[in-house]
Amino acid sequence: SGSIGVSGSTWSYSSIKTFAQCPRKYYHLKVAKDVIDKGSTATIYGQELHKAAENYIKDSQKNKVAIDLKFAFIQELLDRLNAIEGVKHCELRLGIRKVGTTYEPCDFFDKDVWWRGVADLVVVQDELAFSVDYKTSKNARYADTKQLDVVAAAIFTHFPKVKKIKSALAFVVSKDFIHKEHYSELRDSYFNTFSSELDQLANAHETGVWNALSSPLCKFCPVYNCEHNRR
Numbered sequence: 001s002g003s004i005g006v007s008g009s010t011w012s013y014s015s016i017k018t019f020a021q022c023p024r025k026y027y028h029l030k031v032a033k034d035v036i037d038k039g040s041t042a043t044i045y046g047q048e049l050h051k052a053a054e055n056y057i058k059d060s061q062k063n064k065v066a067i068d069l070k071f072a073f074i075q076e077l078l079d080r081l082n083a084i085e086g087v088k089h090c091e092l093r094l095g096i097r098k099v100g101t102t103y104e105p106c107d108f109f110d111k112d113v114w115w116r117g118v119a120d121l122v123v124v125q126d127e128l129a130f131s132v133d134y135k136t137s138k139n140a141r142y143a144d145t146k147q148l149d150v151v152a153a154a155i156f157t158h159f160p161k162v163k164k165i166k167s168a169l170a171f172v173v174s175k176d177f178i179h180k181e182h183y184s185e186l187r188d189s190y191f192n193t194f195s196s197e198l199d200q201l202a203n204a205h206e207t208g209v210w211n212a213l214s215s216p217l218c219k220f221c222p223v224y225n226c227e228h229n230r231r
Contacts, residue, residue: 087124
């Protein structure tokens with residue numbers, strides 16, 4: 001969807017998920033910016049695990065192999081990932097600029113960035129790359145591989161030599177691996193994965209209508225003045 005780019009908005013997988021969960025919440029967090037989401041215990045734990053994984057991969061390449069005991073249960077997985085040959089990029093920040101119908105690499109915080117995302121681990125060999133996203137959910141029942149599509153598209157854009165990506169969601173608690181393969185010739189279709197959601201978001205920007213949606217997640221929402229908030 002070009003319209004969202006024209007309106008000057010930048011999107012990410014998490015922002016699209018927030019909008020789908022509740023447009024009112026999205027409005028306060030991303031548009032009015034009058035509410036700050038400090039995160040739940042679960043999100044903070046996830047951030048800590050991602051940081052521990054990043055540090056372990058980086059340190060193990062310098063022959064330092066200590067990992068926080070709290071996250072020792074992921075060391076076996078990280079050792080397997082670290083054994084993959086290639087140049088490793090941890091918590092790789094990717095920005096994409098949209099120019100007409102084409103996509104270009106750009107810095108994460110560029111003024112005209114259209115999409116931004118962070119790849120937890122990318123290993124680049126030559127024409128083959130590996131992309132892994134760590135998940136701290138207790139199981140893979142609600143796995144959404146669509147986020148892998150956009151990250152793969154961004155990797156193809158930033159690493160034009162790469163022709164194929166072996167992507168995976170790694171559920172570190174249940175030890176489930178959800179695999180998906182991506183090919184450079186399909187890059188633009190991966191960028192269009194969320195085109196319908198982006199059209200809905202663009203429409204909300206244009207109309208100024210941000211309806212609240214009620215769900216069990218309302219009790220965790222930081223928008224306290226909403227009629228559905230159950231705190």
